[in-house]
Amino acid sequence: MPINRLIAYIKGPGQQKAIALAALAALYTFFCIFGSHFASRETLISIFDSSYYTGFMAIGMTLVIISAGIDLSVGTVTVGSALVGGVAYTVWHLPMGVALVVIVLTGTLFGLINGLLIGKLDLPPFIATLGSQFISMGLCSVVARVQTMRYPSISHPDGWFKTVFFKTVSGFPMGALWVLLFFVITVILLTYTKLGNYTYAIGDNEEAVRLSGINIANWKVVIYTISGFFSGLAGIIYAATFSSITPQTGGGLEMYAIAACVIGGASLAGGVGSLTGTLIGVLVISVLKNGLMSMWLPVQWQQFFIGLVVLAAVLVDVIRSKKAHNAK
Amino acid sequence: MKRHVTVVALALVGMLALASFSAQAGEKTIIIISKSLQNQFYQAAFVGANAAGKDFGVSVVVNGPDAESNIPQQVEQVQAAINQRPAALVLAACDPTSVQEALARAKENKIPVIGFDSGVPGDTSGAVIGTAATNNVNAGGVVADNLADSPAFQAKVKAATAANPAVIAVLAQDSTSGSIVQRTDGFVYALKKRVEALDSSLVGAVSIGGQDNWSVPSSKPATVKIVVTVPPTTNQADIQSVANAMLLVPNTVAIFAANQDAVNGLISSTADGTELNRQTGRYKDILVVGFDAGSNQKDAVRSGAFFGSVTQDPYQMGYASIKMAAEAADGKPVSDIDTGAKWYNSKNIDNPDIALLLYD
Structure with a gap:
């Protein structure tokens, strides 16, 4: 019976995801009742709109967190690569397509640097990516000569990338398709490849993996480079969403990505986490953001409630693992 | 444990609902x-x-x-x-x-x-x-009007001669920012008009200069000169050195600092405003007028070091x-x-x- 199997899954390994999904549904319903004009197609699109760049950052972050690492640089790398892409387009006069490649390459490059620092030089991830957070914020601002970079509007011929990566003129959420595509690719990577196995294994017990003769350093380089690549993708969506990129910003965005992972059931101790959970976490944050705005509550309350949700997620996890422990 | 979590959750939901209802009346x-x-x-x-x-x-x-x-x-x-x-x-x-x-x-x-x-x-x-x-042109005019109403200002302007003209200096932070340009416009043209109305001998004796953007020669030898200065960059150091130079021009009657940065530059170059002290200051006879606010400017106005300022x-x-x-x-x-x-x-x-x- 598939239903029995589903129940078993919800009670067992899928519990955290099921709780996150229930919380998402509850929040959405709550805001539909109490928010103003929340239950509308436009609000739903706004919820999607504000989840793409966090979504891409969070997909990369999930891999990093499963491997028991952390990537504090994704926020500034996302904005920084969008800034460098803006320089490529407006200052170097490269075609928009090339500028988009520059964005992704910039993100990937920072990821590679993180990977080398952590994998090859054995720096703790927290410190290495804290350093690259500042470096990316500073360096990309230098490249942009501390000028705000502006991407063309949707009506400009070069604004095509917005309709392709963000939203069509009629309002179809194209960004959702791209997030979904890369979500599926990453799920396949994580489930069916060596990369996935080693990512979980490194997070679970790095020493054991090392003793079995696997080159951990190389795999860490790959994991952080992937995270950087996703920051680059987030950079494209960020540019499409906001058009104007201000130098020296982006610090703090990584916290939303980390929060999404944690809400989705990833453990910062490593070895545990799923992309489906992360995606639910991203949506929980977006619903909260838009919902609280629809209740006229200022930004400070968003931060307050996102904090509460993160704590609640961890609390649920702790209670659950205690129970599991007692059952043994 | 479970009961506690439920209670907390319910309390939060209540808070939110309350917040939404109170805001939607x-x-x-x-x-x-x-x-x-x-x-x-x-x-x-x-x-x-x-x-x-x-x-x-x-x-x-x-x-x-x-x-x-x-x-x-x-x-x-x-x-x-x-x-x-x-x-x-x-x-x-x-x-x-x-x-x-x-x-x-x-x-x-x-x-x-x-x-x-x-x-x-x-x-x-x-x-x-x-x-x-x-409307920044009008706002600049308000500064000019209040300055021109001051008896001390009127006395000095009337006493000025072509050999020793009275100077009214304007410190404009830059010549491209719309609001500062409009403010300066409003100030210089309104002040010229007000000064010329003070005494028949002053008609045609007021010149505006210092910058290409603001250049109106007088029709007879100028006894009152309105001089606009724009620092080479908007760096605080450059603003300050321009302010220093202005203070040393002989017979400077008044200085208008057209925005908060200009005001701060002027305050720094007068030993935090102490040199503008009405009784003891080195520049006690210069009437300084400012624009906007900020704690330094407020202190300077409150102590009387500044003649006054205009706020939006x-x-x-x-x-x-x-x-x-x-x-x-x-x-x-x-x-x-x-x-x-x-x-x-x-x-x-x-x-x-x-x-x-x-x-x-």
Whole structure:
């Protein structure tokens, strides 16, 4: 019976995801009742709109967190690569397509640097990516000569990338398709490849993996480079969403990505986490953001409630693992 | 444990529900979004906006990003605001370009948008139908009028000769920023007119110079010279060295510092304003007039080191923009409003209606 199997899954390994999904549904319903004009197609699109760049950052972050690492640089790398892409387009006069490649390459490059620092030089991830957070914020601002970079509007011929990566003129959420595509690719990577196995294994017990003769350093380089690549993708969506990129910003965005992972059931101790959970976490944050705005509550309350949700997620996890422990 | 979690969850839900109900009283809602929520200038605008909300029977919701540089946050707020179908939206855009696509949706949905303060310059969406802001030319004129009313100023100007002309120096931070150029325009032309009206001997004896943008020669040998100086860059060090040079020009009667940075430069080059002390200061005879506010400037005005300053009127910006928005929501035509500028000196700086407008 598939239903029995589903129940078993919800009670067992899928519990955290099921709780996150229930919380998402509850929040959405709550805001539909109490928010103003929340239950509308436009609000739903706004919820999607504000989840793409966090979504891409969070997909990369999930891999990093499963491997028991952390990537504090994704926020500034996302904005920084969008800034460098803006320089490529407006200052170097490269075609928009090339500028988009520059964005992704910039993100990937920072990821590679993180990977080398952590994998090859054995720096703790927290410190290495804290350093690259500042470096990316500073360096990309230098490249942009501390000028705000502006991407063309949707009506400009070069604004095509917005309709392709963000939203069509009629309002179809194209960004959702791209997030979904890369979500599926990453799920396949994580489930069916060596990369996935080693990512979980490194997070679970790095020493054991090392003793079995696997080159951990190389795999860490790959994991952080992937995270950087996703920051680059987030950079494209960020540019499409906001058009104007201000130098020296982006610090703090990584916290939303980390929060999404944690809400989705990833453990910062490593070895545990799923992309489906992360995606639910991203949506929980977006619903909260838009919902609280629809209740006229200022930004400070968003931060307050996102904090509460993160704590609640961890609390649920702790209670659950205690129970599991007692059952043994 | 479980029961505790449930209780806490229920309490939170209750809090949220309460917050939403208390905010939604009133029939028509107008959302006002500033460039930054906490900034004192905008707080004063919100006080005005709420007062207008009461007067015109609309409920006013205020919002804004946590900093002027947080463009993404403001874009999301504008989008969320439009989703809520307010009767009108009032906006001071952090970055006019990035809100264009959201404003296009406001236009589609027939939500009128009113600009306030810096508004939405260069709006191409067509959603912005009016702006409540300071007319900087008039504001510069207010500075000139108050200076020209001073008996000390009048006496010195009348006593000046062509051999030893009276100098009125203007420190304009740059010659490209719209608001500073307009303020300087307003000041120099209004002052020339007022000085020439003081005495028949002064007609045609006032020259304006120092910069190509501001150059009006006198028709007879000048006894009063209005000199505009623009520092080479907007760095504080450059502003300060220009201020130093101005103070040393013989027979300088008055100095107008046209914005807060210029004011701060002038204060730094006079030993934090002590050299402007009316009794003991090295430059006690120079009348200094400023613009905007800020804690240094407020101290200088309160102590009398500055003759006085002019502040924009954020309260009026908030009030007038909500008034315009309420009218637009009723389908009435609206036009731009000059929200005016207020003169303040050591006598009125602590009056409640002035103190509200002066940010630190």
